[in-house]
Amino acid sequence: MIRPDLLLKPTPKGLYCPPGDFYIDPVRGAVDRAVVTHGHADHARAGHEHVLATPETLAIMAARYGEGFAGSTQALEYGEAVEINGVTVWFSPAGHVLGSAQAVVEWKGLRMVCTGDYKRRRDPTCRAFEPVADTHVFISEATFGLPVFKHPDTDGEIAKLLDSVRMFPERTHLVGVYALGKAQRVIKLLREAGYHETLYIHGALEKLCQLYEDHGVALGPLESATLETSERGAQERFRGKIILGPPSAFHDKWGRRFPDPLPCFASGWMGVRQRAKQSGVELPLIISDHADWDELTDTVREVDPEELWITHGREDALVRWAELEGRKARPLRLVGYEEDNFE
Amino acid sequence: MQAFSDLLERLILTPSRNGKIALLAGYFRSQPSPARGWGLAVLTGELDIPGVKAGTIRKLAEDRVDPELFRLSYDYVGDLAETVSLIWPGQRGANRVPPIEDVVETLLGATRAQGERLVAGWLDMLEPKGRWALIKMVTGGLRIGVSARLTKLALAEMGGVEPGEIEEIWHGLEPPYESLFDWLDGTADKPAPDIAAPFRPVMLAHPLVTKDKRDTPDAIDPAMIDPDVFAAEWKYDGIRVQAVSENGTRRIYTRTGDDISHTFPDVLAGMDFEAAIDGELLIGAPNGEVAPFNELQQRLNRKTVTKKQMETRPAFIRAYDILVEGEEDLRPLPFRERRQRLEAFVDRVGSDRVDLSPLVPVTTLEALEDHRNAPPAPEIEGLMLKRWDSVYEAGRPTGPWWKWKRDPFLVDAVLLYAQRGHGRRSSFYSDFTFGVWRDGEEGLELTPVGKAYFGFTDEELKLLDKFVRENTIDRFGPVRAVTATEDHGLVLEVAFEGLNRSPRHKSGLAMRFPRINRIRWDKPAAEADRIETLQTLLPPDPIANP
Ligand SMILES: [Zn+2]
Ligand SMILES: [Zn+2]
Numbered sequence: 001m002i003r004p005d006l007l008l009k010p011t012p013k014g015l016y017c018p019p020g021d022f023y024i025d026p027v028r029g030a031v032d033r034a035v036v037t038h039g040h041a042d043h044a045r046a047g048h049e050h051v052l053a054t055p056e057t058l059a060i061m062a063a064r065y066g067e068g069f070a071g072s073t074q075a076l077e078y079g080e081a082v083e084i085n086g087v088t089v090w091f092s093p094a095g096h097v098l099g100s101a102q103a104v105v106e107w108k109g110l111r112m113v114c115t116g117d118y119k120r121r122r123d124p125t126c127r128a129f130e131p132v133a134d135t136h137v138f139i140s141e142a143t144f145g146l147p148v149f150k151h152p153d154t155d156g157e158i159a160k161l162l163d164s165v166r167m168f169p170e171r172t173h174l175v176g177v178y179a180l181g182k183a184q185r186v187i188k189l190l191r192e193a194g195y196h197e198t199l200y201i202h203g204a205l206e207k208l209c210q211l212y213e214d215h216g217v218a219l220g221p222l223e224s225a226t227l228e229t230s231e232r233g234a235q236e237r238f239r240g241k242i243i244l245g246p247p248s249a250f251h252d253k254w255g256r257r258f259p260d261p262l263p264c265f266a267s268g269w270m271g272v273r274q275r276a277k278q279s280g281v282e283l284p285l286i287i288s289d290h291a292d293w294d295e296l297t298d299t300v301r302e303v304d305p306e307e308l309w310i311t312h313g314r315e316d317a318l319v320r321w322a323e324l325e326g327r328k329a330r331p332l333r334l335v336g337y338e339e340d341n342f343e
Numbered sequence: 344m345q346a347f348s349d350l351l352e353r354l355i356l357t358p359s360r361n362g363k364i365a366l367l368a369g370y371f372r373s374q375p376s377p378a379r380g381w382g383l384a385v386l387t388g389e390l391d392i393p394g395v396k397a398g399t400i401r402k403l404a405e406d407r408v409d410p411e412l413f414r415l416s417y418d419y420v421g422d423l424a425e426t427v428s429l430i431w432p433g434q435r436g437a438n439r440v441p442p443i444e445d446v447v448e449t450l451l452g453a454t455r456a457q458g459e460r461l462v463a464g465w466l467d468m469l470e471p472k473g474r475w476a477l478i479k480m481v482t483g484g485l486r487i488g489v490s491a492r493l494t495k496l497a498l499a500e501m502g503g504v505e506p507g508e509i510e511e512i513w514h515g516l517e518p519p520y521e522s523l524f525d526w527l528d529g530t531a532d533k534p535a536p537d538i539a540a541p542f543r544p545v546m547l548a549h550p551l552v553t554k555d556k557r558d559t560p561d562a563i564d565p566a567m568i569d570p571d572v573f574a575a576e577w578k579y580d581g582i583r584v585q586a587v588s589e590n591g592t593r594r595i596y597t598r599t600g601d602d603i604s605h606t607f608p609d610v611l612a613g614m615d616f617e618a619a620i621d622g623e624l625l626i627g628a629p630n631g632e633v634a635p636f637n638e639l640q641q642r643l644n645r646k647t648v649t650k651k652q653m654e655t656r657p658a659f660i661r662a663y664d665i666l667v668e669g670e671e672d673l674r675p676l677p678f679r680e681r682r683q684r685l686e687a688f689v690d691r692v693g694s695d696r697v698d699l700s701p702l703v704p705v706t707t708l709e710a711l712e713d714h715r716n717a718p719p720a721p722e723i724e725g726l727m728l729k730r731w732d733s734v735y736e737a738g739r740p741t742g743p744w745w746k747w748k749r750d751p752f753l754v755d756a757v758l759l760y761a762q763r764g765h766g767r768r769s770s771f772y773s774d775f776t777f778g779v780w781r782d783g784e785e786g787l788e789l790t791p792v793g794k795a796y797f798g799f800t801d802e803e804l805k806l807l808d809k810f811v812r813e814n815t816i817d818r819f820g821p822v823r824a825v826t827a828t829e830d831h832g833l834v835l836e837v838a839f840e841g842l843n844r845s846p847r848h849k850s851g852l853a854m855r856f857p858r859i860n861r862i863r864w865d866k867p868a869a870e871a872d873r874i875e876t877l878q879t880l881l882p883p884d885p886i887a888n889p
Contacts (some may be wrong), residue, residue, distance in 0.1 A: 147408060148416045148429035152470070167369065271429065272420055273355065273475070282356045317415045324409055 004137045004307060007087070007107050008114070014138070015114060015163030015311070016134070017027035017105060022052075022245065024114050034343050035089060036343055037116025039064070039180055041338045049290035052084075054091055056099025056215060060180065063207050067234025078127065095129035096116040096289050097181030098212060104132055107111030112138040112327075113303070120295040121154055124188045125181070125217045131303050138305035139332075143290040144268050151268055152200060152294040157285045158189045161242070161264060169240045172258040176265035176281070180205050181289050183244055184212045186266050187219045189287075190242070200225035200238065202245025202254070235259055240251040251280065268292065269279055312337040344469060346374055347382045347443045348476035355487045363489060367497030371524070376459040380519025381447040382796055383498075385480055387491040392450040393458040395481040403463050424482065428474035431466050440473060444519070450481070492599050502527030507544035507737035510600045514538050539592035542585060542600040543666050543674070543738035545620055546587055548727060548744035563745075568728065570705035574678065575716060576727045577703060578746055580636045580841070581625040582643070586660055586697075588614040589667075590625055595624070606645055608661060609653045613696025618688065621664035622700065625722070627657045633722045636855070637843045662689055663700040663727075666735055674735035681735065715849055716749050721880070723839055751838040752880060753860060754779065755871045758787055758833040761811040762822045764796065771804055771870075772811040772823065775859065777835050781874040789827055790850045792872060797836060798858030807820055807862065832868030836861040842880050850874060852881060 008017050012143065016027040022033035030047040037043055037053075039060030042054070048067040051058070062069060072171040076082055090167035096117040103114045113135045120129055144151075165173055177183040183205045190199065198221040201209060207221055227242045239259045247265055249255055255263075265281040270287025272281040276284040291299060296318065300308055308322050308329040317332035322329030350370045355405035357363050367386075384390045404427045405413050420426040432683050450458055461759060462481055467473050479485050494511070499506040504527070515536020516523050525531035553565045560681060583598040593606045593614045604611055607624070625636040627641070638656050642648060665685040666674050673681050682702075689699045703714055703726060717725050733743035756777035764773030774796040778789035799807065810825070810833055817824040826832060838860035845853035 022638065041461065096824050145418055147412050148426060150471070271471075273352065273425055274421060276356055280358075280364075282353070282358075284356070300678055314415070314419070317412055320411050320415070 001110055002135070004110060004112060004309075007110055007147055008105060008112050008137075008139070010334055014334060014336070015175050015332070016325055017084075018089060019107055020084040020089070020105070022087075024087075024105075025116060025337075027334065032086070032299060034070075035103050036061070037094065037114065038097055038101055046070070050074070052089065052101040054078065054101050057101070058099075059211060059215075060099060060208070063211050066274045068224060076128075084192065089209075090133050092130045093127035095120060095123060095126060098126045098184070098215060098217070100126060100181075102129075102132065110136055112139060113179070113305075114138040117141050117143065117290055118299075119291045120153070120299060121288075123185055123289070124192065125184045125212060129299075131299065135303050135305045137307045137309055138145050138303050139309040139311055140296065140300065140318075141290065141337075142286065142296060142310045142315050142318045144292050145310070145314035145318040147293045147317065149268060149271055149292045150294055151271060151286050151288050153262075154189065154287055155193070156195050156210055157266070157287050161285055162190070162193060162281065164196060164262065164264075165240065165242060168262060171260045171262040172240070173242045173262045173283070174250050174255055174258060174263050174287070175242060175244045176250055176263070177205075177244050178267075178289075179246055180208050182287070184209060184217060184264055185289070186244065186285075186287060187222070188217065191218075191220045195242075197222060197241070198223050200241055200243040200245070202249055204249070205244060211324060236321070240287065247279070300327070301325075344446060344465075344473045344476060345387070345440050346370065346378070348469075348472040349446070349483070350382070351446055351476045351487055352472055354489055361492070363493060364497045367489070367494060368501040371501045371527070372468060373497060376521050376524050377519035378442060378446050380521060380524060381443050382790050383494065383520055384518035385447070386485070386489060388485075390447065391449070392481065393453055393455040394483050395455075395459055395462055397423055397482050398430055400424070400462075400478055400482060401429075401460055403459075403466070404430060424475055424478040428465075428471045428503055431471075431474055433467060433470070433474075437692070439468055439548050440470070441468060441649070446477065446480075460586070468566060472795060476702045481757065485639050490599075491601075498523070498527060501659055502529070505683075505737075508533070508545045510737075511541060512536055512538070513550060513600055514542055514602060516853065540587040540589045540594045540619075542587070542594075542596045542602075544600070544614060545583070545585060545598045545621065546735050546737060546744065547747040548729075549739060549741055551728065551745035552748040557775075565708050566597045568705075568708055568711065570733075572730055573705060573728045574682070575703040575705045575711060575714075576700050577723045578725045578727045578748070579623040579625060579633065579661060579700075580724045581623040581633075581661070583621075584624045584660060585619060585666070585774055586610070587619040587620055587667075588616050590617075603643075604636040606642060606648055607658050610696045612656050613659070613694040615694060616688070616692045619667040620660070620662045620685070620697070621666060622660040622662035625659060625661055633661075635722060635843045636841075637845075637853070659696045659698065661700045662697055664735065666837045667748070677734060678729050694841040711747075715747055721888070723749075724840070751860075752842075752876060753841055754792075754837050755834050755863060755866065756792060756837050757810065757868050757871045758810075758825055758835055759789060759791055759825045759827050760822050760824050771808045773804055773808070775807070775835065777837060777878065778827070779872045779874050781850075787829065788834070791884045792850045792852065792874070792877060793837065793839070793854040793857040795835075795859050798838070798860060799862070803859075803862055810849070827868065829869040830867075832871075834863035834868055836863055836865040837858050844881060850877075 008015055013028045015024040022035055023031045024035045025037055025043040026034050032049045034048040035044045035052045036057055039057045044061050046069040049071040051070040052074045076091055078091050078093055081088050088106040089105045094100040094102045094116055105112045118129050177186050187199055200223050202225055235257050250263055261279050264283040264285055266285040266287040268290055269275045270284030270286045281283050301324050309328055310318050310331050311334050319329045319331055353366050354363055388617040408430050416430050417426045465477055493508045496506050498509050511536055515538040522534040526533045586597045587594050594602055595607055597604055626638040628634040642656055665681055665688055730743045731790045756779050758775055759778045760771035760776040762774040764771055776791050776794045778791040780787055781790050811823055814825040815823045816826055837857050839854040839857040841855045843853045
């Protein structure tokens with residue numbers, strides 16, 4: 001069989017396919033042809049000449065960057081294949097966010113699968129991860145690639161938030177969530193846990209929540225957390241309520257107006273107490289849209305590729321694990337994926 | 344362990360004092376006895392469970408996880424207890440979380456070797472948060488920002504009683520404190536433990552800030568300091584104690600009610616009286632003066648004391664108040680009357696272990712300012728101001744008593760080394776060693792005089808970190824040496840409370856409570872201070888003939 005790095009190879013602009021002449025999730029500058037795994041801004045950048053992605057990912061990009069975010073676009077449903085300069089490309093669900101996909105690239109009998117970002121936990125807002133059989137090279141992310149990252153049961157974390165709301169009814173629970181994926185998942189999980197009160201959302205979340213609704217993900221009653229009036233006491237109505245917004249907003253003026261705010265943050269990083277303390281989080285919610293250590297290693301065992309490549313994250317530990325398992329592994333050390341901000 | 348580990352995690356992440364009290368009170372309210380009692384004992388550090396060394400915990404983990412994976416994880420997390428708690432390969436699924444009373448009661452009856460085996464077993468059963476709490480418990484020192492005092496405030500809040508009521512009976516109570524909780528629940532009377540020579544909650548002072556220095560709500564008008572209204576005393580740099588001798592029992596308590604009698608048998612022997620007095624515990628120097636604080640430090644935190652230590656570092660109490668004399672409670676009397684009683688008492692008892700804290704004449708505000716900043720001995724930290732009409736009141740009432748500390752000393756020193764911090768600062772160089780100039784064999788050289796790791800803002804920390812990274816000339820492990828010459832070097836204005844002689848340090852001196860007051864980006868390194876400036880501040884050598 002041909003050498004895998006003839007089909008895909010790491011370059012400063014991202015993972016490049018020489019025979020197909022395209023990049024997967026290019027990180028730097030505009031390219032002629034991009035295959036985009038999902039809508040997070042570090043994977044899906046604006047300005048490329050041609051973009052191939054799932055219809056949901058294209059919709060997300062259009063919502064964020066405006067309709068003219070690329071010269072031309074091509075929507076590809078999960079499981080459908082296209083040919084690019086003789087290279088076959090198709091998508092398999094990645095379970096990360098709405099529309100997220102693993103990019104499967106095939107050429108001369110060689111099958112390589114790039115996961116983009118993925119998780120294995122249940123997520124009521126997107127299609128679950130589907131492993132691809134007969135993968136020769138599995139190109140995995142490793143955002144949480146250390147054995148200290150073992151995300152607890154997600155329902156338990158949601159229960160923790162609801163318990164806190166009951167225990168501190170006089171405080172405003174400010175929940176930090178990333179605008180794409182995490183926000184909608186947390187909202188949906190709250191609904192599933194029986195919380196049907198109005199949830200208040202920061203302006204940065206509105207467009208994407210609407211987009212999820214349009215794609216059939218019902219999120220229940222949402223209201224803008226913006227105050228129309230500067231009248232004193234107007235913020236009192238937020239007492240005891242749950243407000244969702246990007247974590248960065250909680251430390252500025254916006255977050256400080258709420259009565260007795262209790263900062264929460266839904267992220268896989270919250271598994272490390274020091275990270276929570278450092279960011280001023282009082283209630284860490286360990287809810288992640290990335291695979292934890294067990295999910296990463298279990299997935300590699302399940303897919304059982306001939307080679308494991310690691311795109312970004314804490315690759316050293318995963319490489320070490322592969323070594324102990326007698327697996328061939330290669331860190332790609334791709335730069336440009338801002339894992340901290342997109343989890 | 345579940346509720347207790349949840350509590351610990353929330354405590355560590357809750358910055359506000361009131362928030363912590365609410366969490367603690369909520370825990371005591373919601374948990375049954377004896378679980379909450381053992382939790383309380385762990386929080387107040389009352390338990391003497393066989394300790395497990397951090398190194399042992401690490402080894403237990405490395406027996407179960409590849410050491411290289413462990414190292415990578417520890418590097419990332421930065422805290423051993425947290426790394427082990429997260430990386431421990433728990434049995435997925437069928438876990439039974441042991442209740443805290445099982446853990447504590449079993450540990451109390453265990454030897455050290457048994458303790459290690461037990462811990463390993465529980466680590467298998469617990470979830471990461473529970474593992475973390477367990478490791479914190481057995482490796483000693485929770486360090487979660489909760490003092491015994493704060494815990495007692497939470498108990499008071501839970502039961503709707505005065506904190507002083509709890510401190511008064513605390514010494515007669517034992518874990519798991521069932522009688523205490525019954526009382527706080529309102530299902531039983533207040534326990535009346537039979538404590539001989541009990542502790543009386545102390546009266547504390549607020550720091551005094553005058554309005555002309557800083558216009559904040561706690562500042563007071565200097566005109567308020569009226570000699571007819573206030574008495575002044577020196578504020579000695581020892582530790583505040585309460586010495587109680589009643590019906591043949593003698594005890595020495597710290598101001599938080601900890602019994603430290605066993606450490607000071609020499610003082611106990613000199614307590615031949617029936618009274619409870621309040622004063623400063625100090626060490627006498629051979630010349631009859633007070634020895635520096637680090638002499639006292641040598642005697643604190645020791646379970647046993649040697650005869651030699653008692654001879655070279657004799658302890659005594661400088662009395663400044665009297666709370667009980669014979670059967671009579673003097674606390675409701677104004678300070679003016681208590682002072683008279685105290686003077687007569689000290690005189691009559693004539694103990695070589697108790698003397699009288701002298702009054703400083705209050706004439707004018709200016710004279711007081713001078714006294715405050717130029718006290719007659721280096722072991723004096725400033726002044727105490729007490730209203731003549733103040734009754735002895737538990738807690739920290741605003742108004743009757745003020746402590747008015749001397750302004751800190753300042754020195755301009757040059758940054759020499761920087762070390763990475765811990766926890767939230769682990770990615771920054773945040774521990775700074777600095778030095779001053781002296782004449783060396785090859786001309787002017789810098790000699791290290793201290794180390795500071797706070798005093799700066801987060802913004803300044805970033806700039807300091809940047810300076811360190813850009814001016815590194817050498818590395819030793821986690822430490823970086825930075826450029827420090829007459830032409831290139833960073834000057835730090837360091838504030839400190841005093842100096843001690845220290846043969847352990849190359850410079851021969853040790854700073855007390857050093858912190859970075861200001862970063863002098865503007866000042867040339869050559870203009871930093873010389874060692875002689877500091878030497879003039881040193882106390883006279885107290886023990887010339889060791
Ligand atoms: Zn992503
Ligand atoms: Zn990513």
